[in-house]
Amino acid sequence: MKPTKISLNAPDVEREELPVDVCIVGAGPAGLSCAIHLSRLLKESGDEERTVLVLDKAEEVGHHTLSGAVMNPKGIAELFPDYKARGFPIQSEIREDWAEMLKPGGGSTKLKGILCPPPLRNHGNVMVSLNEVVGWLSGQAEEIGVEIYAGFPVAETRFEEGTDRVIGVQTRDSGIAKDGSKKATFEPGMDVSAEVTVFAEGVRGNLAKNLFRRLDVMDGKNPQTYGTGIKEIWEVTPEIGKEMHGQVMHTGGYPLDMKSYGGSWVYGFAENKLSLGFVAGLDHPDAKLDPHALFVQWKQHPKIARLLEGGKPINYGAKCVPEGGYFSQPRLYGDGFVFVGDTGGFLNAATLKGIHLAIKSGMLAAEAIFAALKKGDSSMASLKGYQDAYEASWAKEELWKYRNYRQAFAGGMVKGGLDFAFQMVTGGRGLVARRPGHSDHETMAPVSKSKMTKPKFDDKASMDKLTDVYLSGAIHEEDQPAHLLVNDPSICTDRCTKEYGNPCQHFCPAAVYEWPEGSEAVLINASNCVHCKTCDIMDPYENIEWVVPEGGGGPKYIGM
CATH class of the missing domain: 3.30.9.90 (D-Amino Acid Oxidase; Chain A, domain 2)
Structure with missing residues (x-):
C-alpha cells in the first residue's frame, strides 16, 4: 500500500510571495555548502544581485543535525582550502x-x-561535532550574503501548473490547533518561488519522498536501504x-x-x-x-x-x-530541482562517512546551478550537468568502489564478509556485477x-x-x-x-x-x-x- 500525499496547509489562504533565484531546503552540510559555493561563483562572475535562500525546520541551524562524527576532511578542504585558519571546529585529531x-x-x-x-x-581524518560544523558553515554563508531562515519547515513542493516542473516550495502554516482550527496565533506559510530548488532535507525528507513517488527518479535503481x-x-x-x-x-x-x-x-x-x-x-x-x-x-x-x-x-x-550506496541513489536532477547530501544517498556505509560526500554533492550541484542560471535555463536537460559532474568526480569513484557493499550482507554477516573481501580485490564488484536491493x-x-x-x-x-x-x-x-x-x-x-x-x-x-x-x-x-x-x-x-x-x-x- 502506497501512502497518499498529505496536504499540510490550510486551503484558500492568502500567502506572502517570496521570489528568489535558488531555494535550498535544509541547512545541513550539503545545503550550506551548496549555498556557499554558489554564492561565491555568482559574486566572482559579477552577478551579485542573485538571491540564495536556505530554509531549515529546526529552531536554530544545527539543532536537527546528527552524525557520529569522524570526518574525512577532503570535502571541507575543497570548499575552504584554508578551513583550519578560518577556525573550522575540529574536536580532536x-x-x-x-x-x-x-x-x-x-x-x-x-x-x-x-x-x-x-x-x-581513519588516519588523516578528524573528529567533529556536526552541530558545530553546520553552525560554522552557516556563519560563513551569512558572511557572503546567503539568507538563512531557521524555524521554517517546508510543507509542500510547488509545481508549474500541468507539469512536473518544480517552481519552489510552500512553508508550513503555524498556529493550527489539533482539531484543524486556526488559533489566534495563526500565520500562513509563504509561497517561495525559485528558478532552482535544492532538496537537502536529509534522510527520507517529506518533500523528496513525494517527488520519488511522483517522478521517475528511481527508475532502474535499487530501493534505498x-x-x-x-x-x-x-x-x-x-x-x-x-x-x-x-x-x-x-x-x-x-x-x-x-x-x-x-x-x-x-x-x-x-x-x-x-x-x-x-x-x-x-x-x-x-x-x-x-x-x-x-x-x-x-x-x-x-x-x-x-x-x-x-x-x-x-x-x-x-x-x-542511507546505506544503499551507488545503485540506490536517485537520479540527482529534474526540471527545476536537484538532490544533495543524504537526500541523494551520499553516504559510504563501508567507511561510516558521509559529511565529505555531502559537502562535495553541494558543491557539484552549485556549479551546475550556476551554469543554469547564467544560461537562463533550469530545465532537466540543463541541470543534468550536476549528474555528469558527479559521475566524473572522486565522490562517484568512492561510492563506486563500495557499490555492492551493503547489499552483500542481505544473506548474513558470513556471506557478506566473504563477498566484501572479494570486492576489495575486484574493484568493488564482488561475486556479482550488481547486487539487487530491497x-x-x-x-x-x-x-x-x-x-x-x-x-x-x-x-x-x-x-x-x-x-x-x-x-x-x-x-x-x-x-x-x-x-x-x-x-x-x-x-x-x-x-x-x-x-x-x-x-x-x-x-x-x-x-x-x-x-x-x-x-x-x-x-x-x-x-x-x-x-x-x-x-x-x-x-x-x-x-x-x-x-x-x-x-x-x-x-x-x-x-x-
Whole structure:
C-alpha cells in the first residue's frame, strides 16, 4: 500500500510571495555548502544581485543535525582550502584506531594495524561535532550574503501548473490547533518561488519522498536501504578520558547475531567526553527489532561498560542513514530541482562517512546551478550537468568502489564478509556485477519468529527510551495536528497486531508509539519525536507517514 500525499496547509489562504533565484531546503552540510559555493561563483562572475535562500525546520541551524562524527576532511578542504585558519571546529585529531569484535560472553577480538579492515582505518581524518560544523558553515554563508531562515519547515513542493516542473516550495502554516482550527496565533506559510530548488532535507525528507513517488527518479535503481543510528555523548572519568582521547574504536558482533547487519563506535573526541553510537540495519527480519534496546545491550558488554563506569550521559539522538550506496541513489536532477547530501544517498556505509560526500554533492550541484542560471535555463536537460559532474568526480569513484557493499550482507554477516573481501580485490564488484536491493519493510518476518529480548534498564548507563528522549531536548507544540500520521488505522488493529505484533512500539527509538494493555488503538506521543524517520521507513504496510511539524519542533542536538 502506497501512502497518499498529505496536504499540510490550510486551503484558500492568502500567502506572502517570496521570489528568489535558488531555494535550498535544509541547512545541513550539503545545503550550506551548496549555498556557499554558489554564492561565491555568482559574486566572482559579477552577478551579485542573485538571491540564495536556505530554509531549515529546526529552531536554530544545527539543532536537527546528527552524525557520529569522524570526518574525512577532503570535502571541507575543497570548499575552504584554508578551513583550519578560518577556525573550522575540529574536536580532536585521531591518534589511534582499531576494530573490535565483541563476543556474547564478554570477551572480544581486537583488530589493529594491518588487521583492521581498510574501510575502518581513519588516519588523516578528524573528529567533529556536526552541530558545530553546520553552525560554522552557516556563519560563513551569512558572511557572503546567503539568507538563512531557521524555524521554517517546508510543507509542500510547488509545481508549474500541468507539469512536473518544480517552481519552489510552500512553508508550513503555524498556529493550527489539533482539531484543524486556526488559533489566534495563526500565520500562513509563504509561497517561495525559485528558478532552482535544492532538496537537502536529509534522510527520507517529506518533500523528496513525494517527488520519488511522483517522478521517475528511481527508475532502474535499487530501493534505498537504511539503518537507524543511536548516539549518546558521555562525560567520563579523567582516567578514561585520558585513555580514550583521540581514539577511534569500531565494534561488530554482540549484541547482533550473524544474520543481522549493524555496528557501533566509541570516539574519544574530547578530553573527558566520548561519542557512543550503534547503527542497526532496518532490513533486520525481527518484527520486534528495537535499535535502542540493542544500543543498551551493547553498552552493557564489559568492554563498553568499563569505559562508562563513573561517567554520565549528557546528550542523546537518533537518525536514520542511507546505506544503499551507488545503485540506490536517485537520479540527482529534474526540471527545476536537484538532490544533495543524504537526500541523494551520499553516504559510504563501508567507511561510516558521509559529511565529505555531502559537502562535495553541494558543491557539484552549485556549479551546475550556476551554469543554469547564467544560461537562463533550469530545465532537466540543463541541470543534468550536476549528474555528469558527479559521475566524473572522486565522490562517484568512492561510492563506486563500495557499490555492492551493503547489499552483500542481505544473506548474513558470513556471506557478506566473504563477498566484501572479494570486492576489495575486484574493484568493488564482488561475486556479482550488481547486487539487487530491497525495501527494508519487505524483509520483516511474522512476530511469531521474533527472538528479540529487551535489556534491563537502570538510572546509570542503561537508560530507557524516555530518559534518553529527555537528553535529546525534543519538544513540540502540543496543540497542533500530529506530524505522524497513520493512513489506515484499521490495518493496525485488524492485521498488524496479529501478523507483526505492532512493531512501531519496538522500532521507534523515542517511545513515540505505545500500545497500552487492553488498548484497541496506538497511542502516538508525537512530542517525543526526534525526527529519525524510522517509522516512515520500517512500517511493514507503509502505513505511517512522517510529515514536518510546525517550526521549531524536534530535538536540540547541541554539541552532538
